[in-house]
């Protein structure tokens with residue numbers, strides 16, 4: 269049977285190890301791709317198509333030296349200086365050519381887990397590097413550091429106009445109309461930085477605005493907002509950021525940067541002053557990573573639940589990155605429900621990072637929905653989770669439907685929440701909500717064997 273044009277296009281953008289399985293899975297998602305969605309939790313450095321990684325590895329491995337030896341020496345120096353993270357990453361480079369670590373990837377950079385079952389079976393990733401520099405195992409990390417190291421040495425970067433435009437193209441294919449990217453702050457690589465030099469601000473601003481504009485020009489139907497997630501927690505840094513923002517000569521940056529959040533596992537309470545300043549500057553607290561664990565990690569439950577409470581009560585978060593630890597805690601669920609704080613639930617990320625040890629079918633999302641907690645679905649890190657394209661959001665909906673048993677009404681509610689809790693303009697939200705209603709009508713009429721009523 270001849271492949272449809274759509275299937276051939278999907279093949280060109282993807283790089284699956286098992287093309288037949290990928291195409292079958294892709295074809296099966298047509299109705300989920302038709303559901304309008306917003307992507308609210310996506311790290312801007314993780315939007316690489318597998319094809320880009322595959323091509324970069326092939327080009328690198330055509331003549332790996334002296335670059336591979338140089339990378340080995342640099343990481344070796346860090347390891348010798350005592351970096352536990354570097355000590356665990358170093359064996360990845362102890363081979364004649366560069367290879368992606370398994371099991372989500374094949375060594376040559378193709379997606380090894382084309383289907384949800386394959387992904388579920390491959391996780392959690394045994395032996396994946398999740399060590400921080402204090403020598404603590406930070407909940408597995410799903411091997412994301414291993415993958416990021418290989419991808420960066422191979423020279424594939426998400427920080428390119430092409431990668432951002434491709435991500436918007438993939439968004440359209442997935443029915444996504446609005447994307448919010450978490451990005452780092454200006455000059456915040458130095459821990460505790462208290463000032464932002466003018467040149468650093470300008471470089472940060474111009475770089476991000478150019479990437480965003482390129483994507484908007486390429487695919488105008490996908491709106492893009494940015495969420496700044498500084499690694500620096502200090503109030504002084506936030507004050508410097510706010511001063512630069514106030515001094516901007518026009519509204520372009522304000523239109524682009526609408527949110528503030530944080531990545532990593534620190535308690536939002538450590539940033540009480542910074543959040544107050546960012547919020548006063550007009551930024552909305554979203555992508556506030558907290559409560560990424562589940563009760564499967566009993567030693568961390570109390571701390572994890574406390575961080576969700578901090579995100580709401582201290583950071584003033586309107587959305588929380590993950591927050592799935594709230595499941596089973598009636599008080600915390602009530603707090604999220606009453607304050608209308610939405611959890612950005614990333615099913616496959618939770619599985620890869622071993623927060624869902626019994627498998628995706630046991631994810632706490634249904635329990636959170638039953639408790640009335642606002643939730644949306646998001647991807648977290650597309651390439652680090654071996655998504656079939658730069659977005660990977662349909663796969664989350666497919667997982668919710670096929671492995672968690674959610675019906676069309678629940679999926680439509682998740683999609684509606686993704687717009688209601690987004691930073692999108694009102695007209696984008698209103699149109700999407702109407703179209704989601706029409707989608708649900710079609711689904712329910714089809715299920716009842718009736719023609720759709722528009």
Ligand SMILES: [Zn+2]
Nearest residue numbers: 311557589648
């Ligand atoms: Zn995240």
